[in-house]
Amino acid sequence: MDIIVKNLTKTYGSQKAVDNISFHLKQGEILGFLGPNGAGKTTTMKAISCFIAPTSGEIEVGGYSVKENPDKVKSLLGYLPESNPLYTDMGVIDYLKYVAELQKVPKEKVKSRVAEMIAVCGLEAEKHKIIGELSKGYRQRVGLAQAMIHDPEVLILDEPTTGLDPNQIIEIRELIKRIGREKTVILSSHILAEVEATCDRILIINKGSIVADGSYETLSKKATSSEIIHVGIEGGEFDTVYQALKELPTIAMVDVKSAEENTFDIQSKPDMVSAKAIFDLCVENKWYLSQLTPIETKLEDIFHELTAN
Amino acid sequence: MRQIWIIAKRELQSFFDSLIAYIMMIAFLGFSGFFTWLYGGDVFFVGQASLQTFFEVAYWTLFFFIPALTMRLFAEENRSGTIELLLTRPVSDWQVVTGKFLSTVILIAIALLLTVPYYITVANIGNIDHGAVITGYLGLILMSAAYISIGIYTSSITNNQIVAFLLTIFIGIFFHLICGILAHSMGGTMGTFFNYLSLQNHFNSIARGVIDSRDIIYFASIITLGLVATEATLARRNASK
Numbered sequence: 086m087d088i089i090v091k092n093l094t095k096t097y098g099s100q101k102a103v104d105n106i107s108f109h110l111k112q113g114e115i116l117g118f119l120g121p122n123g124a125g126k127t128t129t130m131k132a133i134s135c136f137i138a139p140t141s142g143e144i145e146v147g148g149y150s151v152k153e154n155p156d157k158v159k160s161l162l163g164y165l166p167e168s169n170p171l172y173t174d175m176g177v178i179d180y181l182k183y184v185a186e187l188q189k190v191p192k193e194k195v196k197s198r199v200a201e202m203i204a205v206c207g208l209e210a211e212k213h214k215i216i217g218e219l220s221k222g223y224r225q226r227v228g229l230a231q232a233m234i235h236d237p238e239v240l241i242l243d244e245p246t247t248g249l250d251p252n253q254i255i256e257i258r259e260l261i262k263r264i265g266r267e268k269t270v271i272l273s274s275h276i277l278a279e280v281e282a283t284c285d286r287i288l289i290i291n292k293g294s295i296v297a298d299g300s301y302e303t304l305s306k307k308a309t310s311s312e313i314i315h316v317g318i319e320g321g322e323f324d325t326v327y328q329a330l331k332e333l334p335t336i337a338m339v340d341v342k343s344a345e346e347n348t349f350d351i352q353s354k355p356d357m358v359s360a361k362a363i364f365d366l367c368v369e370n371k372w373y374l375s376q377l378t379p380i381e382t383k384l385e386d387i388f389h390e391l392t393a394n
Numbered sequence: 395m396r397q398i399w400i401i402a403k404r405e406l407q408s409f410f411d412s413l414i415a416y417i418m419m420i421a422f423l424g425f426s427g428f429f430t431w432l433y434g435g436d437v438f439f440v441g442q443a444s445l446q447t448f449f450e451v452a453y454w455t456l457f458f459f460i461p462a463l464t465m466r467l468f469a470e471e472n473r474s475g476t477i478e479l480l481l482t483r484p485v486s487d488w489q490v491v492t493g494k495f496l497s498t499v500i501l502i503a504i505a506l507l508l509t510v511p512y513y514i515t516v517a518n519i520g521n522i523d524h525g526a527v528i529t530g531y532l533g534l535i536l537m538s539a540a541y542i543s544i545g546i547y548t549s550s551i552t553n554n555q556i557v558a559f560l561l562t563i564f565i566g567i568f569f570h571l572i573c574g575i576l577a578h579s580m581g582g583t584m585g586t587f588f589n590y591l592s593l594q595n596h597f598n599s600i601a602r603g604v605i606d607s608r609d610i611i612y613f614a615s616i617i618t619l620g621l622v623a624t625e626a627t628l629a630r631r632n633a634s635k
Contacts, residue, residue: 134482138632160484170475174412186400187483231479 086112086147086161086238086269088133093142095128102128104293105142110286115265117284118273121392125293126273127167130241133271134164146239160189163237167244169228173217177208177227180216181234188235202230205260221248229257233264240264242272246279258283277388291392304387316363317348317376329366335359348376397485401493402500405467409501418459419505425455430512443520448512449530449601453594456502456538457570461562463501464545465555467494468624472553487628491621495539495546502538506531526603533600536613537593541566543620550627569593569616
């Protein structure tokens with residue numbers, strides 16, 4: 086189910102939380118929303134999930150307008166808000182049943198859906214507890230379970246893995262990926278590694294506007310045009326190796342990592358590759374390579390480059 | 395309608411789970427029973443087979459109990475943020491408001507139902523005016539519904555339950571007492587005006603056994619006003635403040 090956001094703007098007083106954002110998300114895509122605090126991620130998600138009405142602009146989910154058919158849109162959506170609010174006085178099963186009923190799951194299916202969600206989200210051991218007694222990680226699972234209880238076409242998850250331990254994070258990421266094959270998923274996160282690991286497409290927003298939109302590969306290409314390689318050369322004196330490397334025509338900069346181990350970080354000149362030249366140099370001098378690793382541009386760097394002023 | 399009922403059911407469940415419902419009922423039955431049967435101007439003192447004393451006591455006890463029941467309804471959802479989840483379900487704001495309203499009305503109705511033995515007992519002692527009893531109960535339900543709608547409104551404008559409680563008492567006391575007093579002391583057009591606003595007048599006239607359309611309109615207006623104002627408060631999240 087496609088999500089179309091057209092010129093979405095939301096103002097609070099004189100402050101523009103979201104400023105003229107447009108994007109089109111296709112079925113089966115997992116979109117990662119990245120941005121510093123207060124960039125407008127949550128506001129955009131709240132607008133798509135029909136909690137707040139946009140000041141101007143259009144949002145369509147599966148062809149239904151958020152403005153004209155909010156009830157229809159709401160029934161297509163599963164939403165996990167930022168702070169994962171839950172009724173702490175309700176039991177896990179009671180709560181999931183209540184949500185299933187509100188989401189218009191047919192009566193005869195309520196029980197099986199609740200059981201399925203408990204299994205999928207790993208709540209089996211805790212299902213008879215009151216939500217207030219659960220640890221943060223388990224509450225997060227209940228939050229995910231309530232978002233998916235009616236098998237929604239679109240999932241909107243605002244920071245879904247906060248409070249989970251590393252194993253749970255991996256589990257939840259796998260779960261999101263699995264869902265993302267058939268459904269449309271939007272998730273937001275500060276954790277760049279998470280977005281990198283789970284999302285097909287990344288949208289970076291800053292101060293209410295989109296600053297980057299694309300897959301991880303396209304974004305990393307955009308961020309740096311020159312490659313960086315980590316090299317280790319043995320069999321020669323440090324000074325000679327260092328000098329020889331510096332004189333190579335494709336290399337822009339040599340950064341010494343360790344003089345004892347003869348390791349360097351080498352930055353090539355824009356749009357040039359140095360691996361072959363380094364290899365040839367070693368052959369010529371009868372040195373040998375102990376390491377040769379291209380250093381990838383991390384999403385951190387892209388993020389930093391695009392959002393820092 | 396189904397959605398309203400689902401919400402009402404959950405709220406009702408929550409009243410019972412948190413023991414508020416039991417405490418409220420025991421206290422209500424305790425107070426009203428004590429004053430109806432044992433103390434002061436009780437049934438035996440008056441020497442008439444009537445529930446007038448009971449209605450008078452219930453009129454005051456409910457006035458204090460209802461704010462305690464309604465204060466949680468929206469304030470707690472506002473505080474914990476669950477309101478966001480609730481309003482992103484396929485329900486309209488209006489359904490949420492009426493669902494919560496209905497849950498509390500049902501709870502009060504249950505509490506009043508438990509006092510039916512009073513009626514049966516008194517009816518066995520002497521000749522009771524059956525009509526006045528029925529309209530008396532109707533009056534209590536209408537009065538409760540009016541205060542519930544005010545209570546829901548005050549609960550929706552804050553995320554602090556105590557503030558909601560006090561505000562309901564504060565607004566309620568005008569209808570409950572002050573308007574009546576003002577009507578007495580002022581007279582003239584202002585007197586008529588306050589006389590009309592006084593909930594006590596309308597309640598008394600119904601409890602005496604007369605169902606006047608003016609009284610019904612009065613209660614219906616307060617209920618509608620409270621619920622519409624609550625819906626407007628919920629809709630404020632959409633405004634570009």
